[in-house]
Amino acid sequence: MNDPxxxxxxxLSELPRDVRPPHDGWQALEARLRAGGMPESESSxxxxxxxxxxxxxxxxxxxxxxxxxxLASAAVGISIDRWILSPARQTPPVARVPSSTGAGAGxxxxxxxxxxxLHEREALLRSLDAxxxxxxxPTRQKVLQSLATIHQSMQEIQQALGREPGxxxxxxxxxxxxxxxxxxxxxxxxxxxxGGET
Amino acid sequence: MxxxxxxxxxxxxxxxxxxxxxxxxxxxxxxxxxxxxxxDVSNISGNIVISGWDRPAVSVSADLPRxxxxxxxxxxxxxxxxxxxxxxxxxCNSPGIGEERGSVRxxxxxxxxxxxxxxxxSAAIRSDSVxxxxxxxxxxxxxxxxxxxxxxxxxxxxxxxxLQGSRQAGTLHxxxxxxDLSVTNVAGELEAxxxxxxxxxxxxxxxxVRLNTTSGDIxxxxxxxxxxxxxxxxxSGSQKLTVSAHAGYSYEAKAFSGDITDCFxxxxxxxxxxxxxxxxxxxxxxxxxVRIKSLSGDVSLCDH
Numbered sequence: 001m002n003d004p005x006x007x008x009x010x011x012l013s014e015l016p017r018d019v020r021p022p023h024d025g026w027q028a029l030e031a032r033l034r035a036g037g038m039p040e041s042e043s044s045x046x047x048x049x050x051x052x053x054x055x056x057x058x059x060x061x062x063x064x065x066x067x068x069x070x071l072a073s074a075a076v077g078i079s080i081d082r083w084i085l086s087p088a089r090q091t092p093p094v095a096r097v098p099s100s101t102g103a104g105a106g107x108x109x110x111x112x113x114x115x116x117x118l119h120e121r122e123a124l125l126r127s128l129d130a131x132x133x134x135x136x137x138p139t140r141q142k143v144l145q146s147l148a149t150i151h152q153s154m155q156e157i158q159q160a161l162g163r164e165p166g167x168x169x170x171x172x173x174x175x176x177x178x179x180x181x182x183x184x185x186x187x188x189x190x191x192x193x194x195g196g197e198t
Numbered sequence: 199m200x201x202x203x204x205x206x207x208x209x210x211x212x213x214x215x216x217x218x219x220x221x222x223x224x225x226x227x228x229x230x231x232x233x234x235x236x237x238d239v240s241n242i243s244g245n246i247v248i249s250g251w252d253r254p255a256v257s258v259s260a261d262l263p264r265x266x267x268x269x270x271x272x273x274x275x276x277x278x279x280x281x282x283x284x285x286x287x288x289x290c291n292s293p294g295i296g297e298e299r300g301s302v303r304x305x306x307x308x309x310x311x312x313x314x315x316x317x318x319x320s321a322a323i324r325s326d327s328v329x330x331x332x333x334x335x336x337x338x339x340x341x342x343x344x345x346x347x348x349x350x351x352x353x354x355x356x357x358x359x360x361l362q363g364s365r366q367a368g369t370l371h372x373x374x375x376x377x378d379l380s381v382t383n384v385a386g387e388l389e390a391x392x393x394x395x396x397x398x399x400x401x402x403x404x405x406x407v408r409l410n411t412t413s414g415d416i417x418x419x420x421x422x423x424x425x426x427x428x429x430x431x432x433x434s435g436s437q438k439l440t441v442s443a444h445a446g447y448s449y450e451a452k453a454f455s456g457d458i459t460d461c462f463x464x465x466x467x468x469x470x471x472x473x474x475x476x477x478x479x480x481x482x483x484x485x486x487x488v489r490i491k492s493l494s495g496d497v498s499l500c501d502h
Binding site for chain 2 (some may be wrong): 079135136138142143145146149150153155156160164167169170172173176177180183185187190191197
């Protein structure tokens with residue numbers, strides 16, 4: 001590489017085993033990155049892996065772990081709705097989130113789900129009709145109306161998330177709305193234990 | 199046939215008695231109770247009125263519409279239970295098949311510092327002068343209660359809930375599916391949620407407040423205690439918050455498509471790449487914290 005004129009190579013063994021750059025540009029680049037307050041790149045960590053102690057890498061690993069956890073949490077809500085609310089659809093918890101460009105190609109996201117949550121919600125939904133039947137008719141109507149409001153809200157948030165999949169506010173709202181739904185289902189479950197229709 | 203005035207009087211009196219017996223069969227019973235004991239009251243339909251008093255006794259009176267309903271009062275190891283028994287059943291609140299349930303009005307006096315647990319279905323609940331913890335649950339009836347400084351829990355499915363605190367710090371959890379919630383003069387901790395009901399709360403010395411609706415509106419007036427926090431969230435409901443604190447607070451309001459306004463003369467930041475706006479700032483020393491979230495509801499934050 002020091003020779004600017006390329007020479008003809010006939011055999012693989014003729015290639016040099018170690019190609020050294022003309023100068024180490026990393027130090028200047030690192031100084032600029034630090035001055036700009038930008039985070040270190042993964043490659044820089046790898047490059048200096050032999051000299052950097054493990055504790056320096058922990059914050060980055062934690063950031064990755066936190067990001068993964070946030071994505072997983074957001075994904076729980078989206079996948080549960082599509083998976084559980086449509087019992088006929090027994091596909092694994094994988095959903096397609098439309099790309100922000102609106103083009104046909106979607107971004108496939110593998111979701112992590114909490115089996116205990118899924119099991120509990122499925123059980124509550126299965127017994128909902130029976131529980132509702134024990135409530136006074138006006139109350140039953142109001143509960144159904146409230147559940148419809150929650151499901152409508154879920155759809156609105158999901159549509160917004162489709163446009164902005166990385167929006168943290170939408171992710172939080174979606175997860176909280178699923179929790180609201182669980183609370184309603186649990187309240188109906190407890191309320192219907194008190195007695196029959198009046 | 200001639201009827202003598204005497205016979206006529208007897209006839210009228212017995213008719214009046216019969217009518218009275220058909221519409222109200224008064225019940226009264228009093229049992230000794232632990233001043234700090236537990237009192238459970240349940241009634242499917244009608245009214246439940248709880249009043250605290252200074253006697254170490256539980257007194258129950260009831261209006262029973264028919265002779266098929268009875269009131270059962272039991273007391274054991276500091277716990278007093280009051281319930282309605284229907285027809286031939288021996289169990290509380292469990293009418294037999296085909297047996298009708300009449301609307302029963304229960305009035306229960308309890309030692310003021312009792313721990314009270316009240317549940318109804320289509321029964322309205324009212325409570326006053328009880329300073330111990332209260333757990334009040336009803337399905338479609340309304341709840342109207344004065345609270346002490348204990349740990350209180352109130353749940354309704356569709357009834358309206360009106361709670362008045364004592365301005366002494368306690369912990370209050372209120373949940374409704376579709377009913378309106380109104381909480382005043384509460385201090386300490388408040389967690390309240392309703393799906394499409396309106397949520398109104400007035401707090402003094404609030405340590406932690408968490409309000410949540412889906413489509414219902416939130417109207418909060420709160421004075422924060424030291425390092426107090428407020429968190430509110432709606433999907434489409436609007437939020438109007440008036441929060442003040444001696445040592446100030448930091449605030450953070452986020453809305454995806456709703457408008458954010460404030461009384462601080464500050465403009466929210468609009469997202470550069472899409473919908474969404476955000477308002478961050480600090481009042482005074484920034485001791486407390488206010489966090490507001492909404493999808494499409496409008497948000498208003500003031501401190502006076």
